[in-house]
């Protein structure tokens with residue numbers, strides 16, 4: 327009886343009225359305030375790493391400009407050296423800290439080349455850090471050529487894009503889970519705000535668990551049983567800071583698109599599945615899928631091997647003139 331009343335209230339709030347939207351927003355904001363980082367309150371390792379990534383990427387970007395200004399970013403760099411040193415003493419060596427060192431080293435060389443006097447406290451602190459943490463080759467800038475790019479784009483991208491389509495009828499062959507790891511490894515090349523990469527791909531292999539998760543999603547009726555693997559893309563609230571509560575969906579969406587394209591390039595069939603859910607169901611998905619509280623669901627992606635022949639929805643696109651507007 328009590329469960330029935332609860333279900334009725336739930337349905338009323340989330341499906342029959344728009345009050346649920348407010349509760350969903352409150353849930354999102356609660357997650358964001360609880361987990362996002364603030365440069366004045368950096369308590370947790372994950373949050374500090376995202377903060378450091380944001381800060382050192384400012385230097386990396388600066389060095390990649392056509393004509394960087396000598397000594398640019400002094401405040402950011404002074405702070406980066408302090409925070410990176412604290413991080414190093416607390417957590418030790420990591421790829422991140424070595425990349426920061428590589429970036430700072432390039433900054434030093436750049437300024438020396440520009441005849442900047444480096445015998446002062448500012449540069450001594452940078453030098454001290456670069457000596458303490460050996461730079462790797464994964465920070466700073468790199469040279470690429472137009473020829474490299476031209477070679478890479480010498481294939482029919484239009485055909486590639488036109489043949490990606492949502493597939494809702496998979497073959498019963500098993501998808502190799504290792505192949506999905508490669509797909510995600512490729513998809514991680516997606517761009518993200520300050521290169522923070524605040525996303526995760528949860529990949530599910532167990533058919534019972536996949537079914538349990540899919541019963542919580544409302545767009546897979548009719549093909550649930552043919553889904554061989556399920557990916558749940560989440561955004562990491564710890565990767566974002568003030569005025570970035572929407573960025574989690576933008577970066578998560580871009581990453582998801584890369585996953586869809588990588589699946590296509592691997593010859594696998596896929597369909598994105600919305601996670602437009604009441605927050606109560608989102609919490610159930612997280613619990614069932616062993617997803618952390620600080621993660622925000624972006625979308626699910628159902629995956630399967632492709633049949634020899636199958637039907638797909640046409641999903642016609644709007645005319646170019648309705649979405650393209652040239653401005654003078």
Ligand SMILES: Cc1cc2nc3c(=O)[nH]c(=O)nc-3n(C[C@H](O)[C@H](O)[C@H](O)COP(=O)(O)O)c2cc1C
Pocket residue numbers: 490491492493494544545546597598599600601625639640641
């Ligand atoms: C975020 C997102 C959520 C989607 N959710 C569903 C869904 O729940 N069920 C479904 O069958 N298709 C879903 N789709 C697939 C769309 O219907 C499909 O992408 C669109 O019609 C364009 O067709 P195409 O992917 O074949 O080009 C979703 C797509 C996106 C991007």
